Amino acid sequence: MSSSNPFMNNTPNTSPLKNYDGSNKRIGKRPLLNASNSSSQLTSPFRRQRNSGSVIYNDRFIPTRTEIDLNTIVSLSNTVKIIPDDPSNSEDQVEIQKKRLAHETFDAVLKNELFGEKLSRDITGTESSIDKIKNTKPTLSHSRYKKENSSSDEIETDVDEDQDGNLDLNGNPIDLPHVPNTPPDSLHRSDSLPTGSPVTPRRLFAKQIDEHYKPTSNSVRGASLLTYRERTSTRPSTTSILQSQFYSSSPVRPDSRQLLLSPAKKFRQIAKVPYRVLDAPSLADDFYYDLIDWSSTDMLAVALGKSIFLTDNSNGDVIHLCDTKDEYTSLSWVGAGSHLAVGQGNGLMEIYDVVKKKCIRTLSGHTDRVSCLSWNNNILSSGSRDRRILHRDVRIADPFFAQIETHTQEVCGLKWNVEENKLASGGNDNIVCVYDGTSVTPTLTFREHTAAVKAIGWSPHKRGILATGGGTADxxxxxxxxxxxxxxNDADTGSQVCNLIWSKNTDEIVTSHGYSKYNLTLWNYPTLEPIAILKGHSFRVLHLTLSADGTTVVSGAGDETLRYWKLFEKPKPKAQPESLIFGAFNQIR
Known part of the structure; x- marks a missing residue:
């Protein structure tokens, strides 16, 4: 063989031919069996002898199929959950819920088509995908079930001829896709059939579809577009035509088809942009202040620095109420909306008559700033940085009639539950206390928070339900x-909870946040899943209040703006009985 052969010169170095040097000596440790039979040596190199102590690796993996099948069935029986890692970081929670519902529907249909009644219930004990299919109402109406022979377990299903919507263009009934040979009330009864290998649905042959639309002409060649069809007495509706075509060509099981045709869940659309933004110059950026409140007469009160302004939301008028030499630190409307209580940095409290625009009373008792106020009919309770809570009856001359010294640091959260006559307080000492009436000794003390508790709210829908939110460290x-x-329940909001309110119209909670997200979050109760995250403020959202009709939330932040968020709908009016006598009689019955 000539050395000038280009194929030999371009042979890679790993080729056995290049393992020879100029002295015709083989480079390597493999012995030659026969020098004359070099071609066979080049095409089939010798295998190295394995040492007796070496490990022999096998390149084939033969799985245990029984174990794999069991693991596959168990994994498929579990419902797929599409949940983000941190729900509080997701901006559009409605889209996440839509995706979750779509994945669950696809998962249920897919498992039902692959396994059908053979799919066992998942080991977690929760409702499986097949149970969801089972709970849907079947589309077929069956009149009777009969066994074909005693030796077979197959049952024939006869379909009524008066099915709604299952007619062709001539008004004749259409045979629906073949249903697995089991009665509908036991389609997915796992105890009636042995569990084992998966079951696949039977194929839908094209012949069955063609028979439904066979032309009346004798010739079946070519297109049937111009063929004559007999006129029926009643013209079928477009809906019935579409349903008949879908039913006749649907390759999925009837129960899966029913799930796909069932009405989709409606999701509430929440506006992520405030419909109104007002400038609030000198709005204090202090975590312990509470400077906005909405009255029952649709009047919004805002404390800006050393002045208080009222905004009439019915006509948009802005009224200047009062000024002070110190600084306003808190305010709260009485239930009737006729009087406004305000707290100051020097520990004094004032009560203003809104109609007369005049201070009618000044109350003393605190030695430091008044951080929070709350009304219970004629009882006005106040919390201060002097670590005390004072109960005041505005009908008597004394400035206060009871004082509570439970907290060891500033009292920054205070909220009355008027219906149950209970008071909840939160302090900078991370403690939440609950009192019966004006008792000075708390009946309950919660110590699970690890930061100051300013955000406190009572549920208006269920008795004895209290929501609390912790500060930056909690x-x-x-x-x-x-x-x-x-x-x-307990949920990590991912940010400092500055305030919270409970919706009057729905069982939901709105929280405002500080360090470091500066947003508002709408939570579902009792799951505490975030429904919507509202962004817009650039500083801590410290102040929060709810409108009188329960539809609008107003938030105030250190960026000196007030933002109006339309989050809830007005509650539907309840039907009143025509007669009080008949109404009482129906209640007795």
């Missing part, structure tokens, strides 16, 4: 049942 939203002294 960032948790907690739900308590004060009647049983139990914590119901």
């Amino acid at each position: 960032r948790r939203l907690k739900i308590w049942n004060v009647n049983t002294a139990m914590k119901l």
Whole structure:
């Protein structure tokens, strides 16, 4: 063989031919069996002998199919959950819920088509995808079931001829896709059939579809577009035509088809942009202040520095109420909306008659700033940095009639539950206390928060349900049942909870946040899943209030703006009985 052969010169170095040097000596440790038979040596190199102590690796993996099949069935029986890692970081929670619902529907249909009644219930004990299919109402109406022979378990299903919507263009009934040979009330009864290998649905042959639309002409060649069809007495509706075509060509099981045709869940659309933004110059950026409140007469009160302004939301008028030499630190409307109580930095409290625009009373008792106020009919309670809570009856001359010294640091959260006559307080000492009436000794004390508790709210829908939110070091939203002294739920908000309010119209909670997200979050109760995250403020959202009709939330922040958010709908008016006598009679019955 010539050395000038280009194929030999371009042979890679790993080729056995290049393992020879100029002296015709083989480079390597492999012995030659026969020098004359070099071609066979080049095409089939020798295998190295394995040492007796070496490990022999096998390149084939033969799985245990029984184990794999069991693991596959168990994994498929579990419902797929599409949940983000941190729900509080997701901006559009409605889209996440839509995706979750779409994945669950696809997962249920896919498992039902692949496994059908053979799919066992998942090991977690929760409702499986097949149970969801089972709970849907079948589209077929069956009149009777009969066994074809005693030796077979197959049952024939006869379909009624008066099915709604299952007619062709001539008004004749259409045979629907073949249903697995089991009665509909036991389609997915796992105890009636042995569990084992998966079951696949039977194929839908094209012949069955063609028979439904066979032309009346004798010739079946070519297109049937111009063929004559007999006129029926009643013209079928477009809906019935579409349904008949869909039913006749649908390759999925009837129960899966019913799930796909069932009405989709409607999601509430929430506006992510405030419909109104007002400038609020000198709005204090202090975590312990509470400077906005909405009255029952649709009047919004705002404390800006050393002045208080009222905004009439019915006509948009802005009224200047009063000024002070010190600084306003808190304010709260009485239930009737006729008087406004304000707290100052020097510890004094004032009560203003809004109609007369005049201070009618000044109350003393605190030695430091008044951080929070709350009304219970004629009782006005106040919390201060002097670590005390004072109860005042505005009908008597004394400035206060009871004082509470439970907290060891500033009292920054205070909220009355008027219906149950309970008071909840939160302090900078991370403690939440619950009192019966004006008792000075708390009946309950919660110590799970690890930061100051300013955000406090009572549920207007269920008795004894209290929501509390912690500060920067805690960032948790907690739900308590004060009647049983139990914590119901706990969620990490991911940011400092500055304030919260409970919706009047829906069982939902709105929280405002500080460090470091500066947003508002709408939570579902009792799951505490975030429904919507509202962004717009550039500083801590410290102040929060709810409109009289319960539809609008107003937030105030250190960026010196007030933002109006339309979050809830007005409650539907309840039907009143035509007669009080008949109404009482129906209640007795």
